[in-house]
Amino acid sequence: MDVNAAVAALAAIAGVCTGVIAMLAFRWSERDQARPTRTSLHTDAVLPPGVDTVLSVLRSSAVVLDESDSVVKASSAAYALGLVRGGKLAVEPMLHMARDTRRDGEIRQVELDLPRRGTGRGEALAVSARVAPLGSRLVLLLVEDLTEARRIEAVRRDFVANVSHELKTPTGALSLLSEAVMDASDDPEAVTRFAGRMQIEATRLTNLVQELIDLSRVQNDDPLEDAEPVRVDELVAEAIDRSRHTASTKQITMAAGGTADLYVWGNRGQLAAALGNLVENAVNYSPARTRVGIAGRRIAAPGGGGTSQAFGPGGLIEIAVTDQGIGISEKDRERIFERFYRVDPARSRATGGTGLGLAIVKHVAASHGGEVTVWSSEGQGSTFTLRLPEAGAVRDRASAGRDPVTTDEDDDVPYETFSSAVPHSPAIVPAPEVLP
CATH class of the missing domain: 3.30.450.20 (PAS domain)
Structure with missing residues (x-):
C-alpha cells in the first residue's frame, strides 16, 4: 500500500513539473515572437x-x-x-x-x-x-x-568636356588657316600649303565626329539583333586593306596567319570596325620597316567549353594583333581603353588619333559577350587580343572545300611562322625573340 502511494505521489510530481515546463516554453515562444527582426523592430x-x-x-x-x-x-x-x-x-x-x-x-x-x-x-x-x-x-x-547616378553624371561631364576640347583643336586650326589663306591670296604657293593643312584638319574633324557616332551606336544598339556568322578571314582582310596605304608609306609589312575558316557570331559592321581600329593603331604606332601581324585561332572557353550565341556549344575565337612598336608602359595599360586617353598625346596628334578607337573596341567586345586584353613591353611592341564567342555550327558547315582568304602574296602565313616573326604575349605563344 505504501508502495502504491509513493508511485502515485511521484506521478503527481512529474505531472506538475511537465505543466510548469510547458507553461515556460509557451511564454518563451511568445517573447521570441515579439523580439524585433531586421525588418520590424517593434510590432x-x-x-x-x-x-x-x-x-x-x-x-x-x-x-x-x-x-x-x-x-x-x-x-x-x-x-x-x-x-x-x-x-x-x-x-x-x-x-x-x-x-x-x-x-x-x-x-x-x-x-x-x-x-x-x-x-x-x-x-x-x-x-x-x-x-x-x-x-x-x-x-x-x-x-x-545617388552613388551610381553621380558616377554616370561625372562620366557624362568629363565626356562633354573632352569632346569640346577635341573639337576645339581642329575647328580653331581651320579658322586660323582660313585667315591665313585670305591674307596670302596673292601667293599661290602659300595658298596651296595652307589649303593642304586645312584638308588635314578637316579630315581629323570628320574622323572625330564619325568615331563619336560609332561609339554612341555601339553603346546604345544591341549588336545581336542583327547578328550573323562572320568569317574571321574576311574581317582580317578588311582590316588590312583599311591600313594598307599607311603601312605602305611607312614600309610596314602586314601579315595574316593562324587558323583558317573561323567564324564568330555578331554584327559584321561593329566587328570590322573593332578589328580595323586595332590594326590601324598597330600601324600608326609602329616605326618604319617593321611588321604587324594578325592571327586568329580557336581556344577553349573557360571551364573547358562554352556556348555560342544561337549556335549551341562552342569555344572562343581569339584574334591577336601584334606590332613591334613603341609599347605601352604599365601605368598606361590600365587606362588605354578610356575615352580620349592617349599614351602619347603628341604622337596621337601627329597620327590624327582621336583617343576613341580603343574605347570602341572595348564596347564592341563587351556587347558581343567577349573581351579585349593587351600585353605590351616598352620598346618591344604590343599585342591586343580580341576574344569573341565562336559560331560553332557554321564552322562545321563551311569547313569543306573553302580556301582561306589571302590579303597579299605572302600574307597567308601559317600561325607558327607568323608567331616567330613578331613578339607575342605569353598568353598566345611562348615569348620569342624580337626581330631587329
Missing part, C-alpha cells in the same frame, strides 16, 4: 494601416522612428546601407533631421556622403535623405542612393 500594430505595405514596395531605403528615436520599421536596403544598427539610426545628421521634423512637423531633405560600409578605403556613398512626419508620433525617413 506592426504601431504603424498606421497600410503603411507597412507601402514601405515594402518603395525603391528607397525606408526607416520609421518613434518618439524615443527607436526604429519601428526598417527595410532591408536600410540595413544594407548601414543606416540602422542595434535598433537605432546610425547616421547622426539624419537623426537630427528626424528630431527637428518631429518637433515642428516640417519636411526636410538633404544630400550626404556616407562612409562605405565594410571598406577601409576612403570611398563614400552619395545619398539623398528626406524626412517627413508619419502620424502624430512617428517620423518617416526615406534615403535614396
Whole structure:
C-alpha cells in the first residue's frame, strides 16, 4: 500500500513539473515572437494601416522612428546601407533631421556622403535623405542612393568636356588657316600649303565626329539583333586593306596567319570596325620597316567549353594583333581603353588619333559577350587580343572545300611562322625573340 502511494505521489510530481515546463516554453515562444527582426523592430500594430505595405514596395531605403528615436520599421536596403544598427539610426545628421521634423512637423531633405560600409578605403556613398512626419508620433525617413547616378553624371561631364576640347583643336586650326589663306591670296604657293593643312584638319574633324557616332551606336544598339556568322578571314582582310596605304608609306609589312575558316557570331559592321581600329593603331604606332601581324585561332572557353550565341556549344575565337612598336608602359595599360586617353598625346596628334578607337573596341567586345586584353613591353611592341564567342555550327558547315582568304602574296602565313616573326604575349605563344 505504501508502495502504491509513493508511485502515485511521484506521478503527481512529474505531472506538475511537465505543466510548469510547458507553461515556460509557451511564454518563451511568445517573447521570441515579439523580439524585433531586421525588418520590424517593434510590432506592426504601431504603424498606421497600410503603411507597412507601402514601405515594402518603395525603391528607397525606408526607416520609421518613434518618439524615443527607436526604429519601428526598417527595410532591408536600410540595413544594407548601414543606416540602422542595434535598433537605432546610425547616421547622426539624419537623426537630427528626424528630431527637428518631429518637433515642428516640417519636411526636410538633404544630400550626404556616407562612409562605405565594410571598406577601409576612403570611398563614400552619395545619398539623398528626406524626412517627413508619419502620424502624430512617428517620423518617416526615406534615403535614396545617388552613388551610381553621380558616377554616370561625372562620366557624362568629363565626356562633354573632352569632346569640346577635341573639337576645339581642329575647328580653331581651320579658322586660323582660313585667315591665313585670305591674307596670302596673292601667293599661290602659300595658298596651296595652307589649303593642304586645312584638308588635314578637316579630315581629323570628320574622323572625330564619325568615331563619336560609332561609339554612341555601339553603346546604345544591341549588336545581336542583327547578328550573323562572320568569317574571321574576311574581317582580317578588311582590316588590312583599311591600313594598307599607311603601312605602305611607312614600309610596314602586314601579315595574316593562324587558323583558317573561323567564324564568330555578331554584327559584321561593329566587328570590322573593332578589328580595323586595332590594326590601324598597330600601324600608326609602329616605326618604319617593321611588321604587324594578325592571327586568329580557336581556344577553349573557360571551364573547358562554352556556348555560342544561337549556335549551341562552342569555344572562343581569339584574334591577336601584334606590332613591334613603341609599347605601352604599365601605368598606361590600365587606362588605354578610356575615352580620349592617349599614351602619347603628341604622337596621337601627329597620327590624327582621336583617343576613341580603343574605347570602341572595348564596347564592341563587351556587347558581343567577349573581351579585349593587351600585353605590351616598352620598346618591344604590343599585342591586343580580341576574344569573341565562336559560331560553332557554321564552322562545321563551311569547313569543306573553302580556301582561306589571302590579303597579299605572302600574307597567308601559317600561325607558327607568323608567331616567330613578331613578339607575342605569353598568353598566345611562348615569348620569342624580337626581330631587329
